[in-house]
Amino acid sequence: PRDYDVATNARPAEVMALFEHTVPLGEAFGVVLAVFPEGTFEVATFRRDGPYDDGRHPVRVEYVDEEADARRRDFTVNAMFYDPAAGAVLDYVGGQADLRAGVIRTVGEPAERFEEDHLRLLRGVRFAARLGYAIAPETFAAMRASAPSIRRTSPERVRDELLKILTEGGARRAFELLDETGLLEHVLPEVARMKGVEQPEEFHPEGDVFTHTLLMLDEMTDPSPALAMGVLLHDAGKPHTQTVEDRIRFNNHDQVGAEEARKVCRRLRMPNAATERIVYLVGEHMRLANAPKMRESKLKRFVREDGFPELLELCRLDCLASHRDLQAIQWLEHYVSELRPEEVKPAPLLNGKDLLAMGYRPGPLFSEILTAVEDAQLEGRITGPAQARAFVAAGWPLPHPDSR
Numbered sequence: 001p002r003d004y005d006v007a008t009n010a011r012p013a014e015v016m017a018l019f020e021h022t023v024p025l026g027e028a029f030g031v032v033l034a035v036f037p038e039g040t041f042e043v044a045t046f047r048r049d050g051p052y053d054d055g056r057h058p059v060r061v062e063y064v065d066e067e068a069d070a071r072r073r074d075f076t077v078n079a080m081f082y083d084p085a086a087g088a089v090l091d092y093v094g095g096q097a098d099l100r101a102g103v104i105r106t107v108g109e110p111a112e113r114f115e116e117d118h119l120r121l122l123r124g125v126r127f128a129a130r131l132g133y134a135i136a137p138e139t140f141a142a143m144r145a146s147a148p149s150i151r152r153t154s155p156e157r158v159r160d161e162l163l164k165i166l167t168e169g170g171a172r173r174a175f176e177l178l179d180e181t182g183l184l185e186h187v188l189p190e191v192a193r194m195k196g197v198e199q200p201e202e203f204h205p206e207g208d209v210f211t212h213t214l215l216m217l218d219e220m221t222d223p224s225p226a227l228a229m230g231v232l233l234h235d236a237g238k239p240h241t242q243t244v245e246d247r248i249r250f251n252n253h254d255q256v257g258a259e260e261a262r263k264v265c266r267r268l269r270m271p272n273a274a275t276e277r278i279v280y281l282v283g284e285h286m287r288l289a290n291a292p293k294m295r296e297s298k299l300k301r302f303v304r305e306d307g308f309p310e311l312l313e314l315c316r317l318d319c320l321a322s323h324r325d326l327q328a329i330q331w332l333e334h335y336v337s338e339l340r341p342e343e344v345k346p347a348p349l350l351n352g353k354d355l356l357a358m359g360y361r362p363g364p365l366f367s368e369i370l371t372a373v374e375d376a377q378l379e380g381r382i383t384g385p386a387q388a389r390a391f392v393a394a395g396w397p398l399p400h401p402d403s404r
Helices: 012-018 066-070 095-101 110-116 120-131 137-152 155-167 171-180 209-219 225-233 253-267 272-284 287-293 296-303 308-320 327-338 352-357 364-378 385-395
Strands: 005-008 022-026 031-036 039-045 047-049 061-063 081-083 088-090 242-244 248-250
Touching: 012 022, 012 031, 012 039, 047 066, 110 120, 110 137, 120 137, 120 155, 120 171, 155 171, 155 225, 171 209, 209 225, 209 308, 225 253, 225 272, 225 308, 253 272, 272 308, 287 296, 287 308, 287 327, 296 327, 296 364, 308 327, 352 364, 352 385, 364 385
Parallel strands: 005 039
Antiparallel strands: 022 031, 031 039, 047 061, 081 088, 242 248
């Protein structure tokens, strides 16, 4: 387990008195963090929740015994206790039976559980997909009926749950369930719009854009959150750019998709750095096909970009989920494996001070000259400072001192 949660009949004040270092995480709801060198442990007092007025927090709580506490939790497989003193599992809600049967079922009335905390709709999908479990029919029906209420959940909580769905395993099944429960159109309408968007069969024999995206999700192995979001949204521009000419085309779908990805990231309150990486992956995913035809300097600049390894993996997944032709990917992988670091990012042969010493005046020309010098260096046309100065003098001749 990545963490242990402790439930007890001790009140928060008693818990805080028992341990040297504690943090009252949610004292009004009976939750205290006990801090130890080996980690922190969430200690919650057994409670029963009063009415919920915001789809997340109860108006009040009442301290109770462990059975009543179990009966206010979300899913039966998530509502059992282990008593370390007795060495026994305490199961008041049929959780062990549902574990054996592989079923996700709410504790008690499904509609009530989802009304208490709307995020449970996404959590149920995540548990079912990651564990490969079925969703109990009455729980599934309540999910469909409650799906619009997910809009009332904060973007940050939805974002965190979506990232878990995408990275913890079973992402394809999760998005099938999001679609089947009606949650997808409320959480990610940009992905829901991919359904039914047909693609040219010679490049995409697998089917429409949504099917292609599901296949990519299925091919992922331990992705970073940015890569997973990039995979999910890489074709978000296709519903907006589809045309039928000599065949189905999606002109500029990568750039349109990048803007769609930026909108999604802003709506989900993604951190700026994560947003830029996701937008980069979506906006650049068509470039790899042209890599073998690039000039050496342009190619080396390309492969040294910060997000290039994730971009290469996204494009590998893209190929595996469509025509399965990996020639361009394999060519690039071989190319990168043969490069030495100093070939990709060599030490500069000249800098701004060198150009000043040669008689050039500061300005936009400096950037043009230094970029051209690096291009020539990356392509092996110049190898030392003297050659670089000669290259600059020939390409950007200075006026003669005696000229008027």
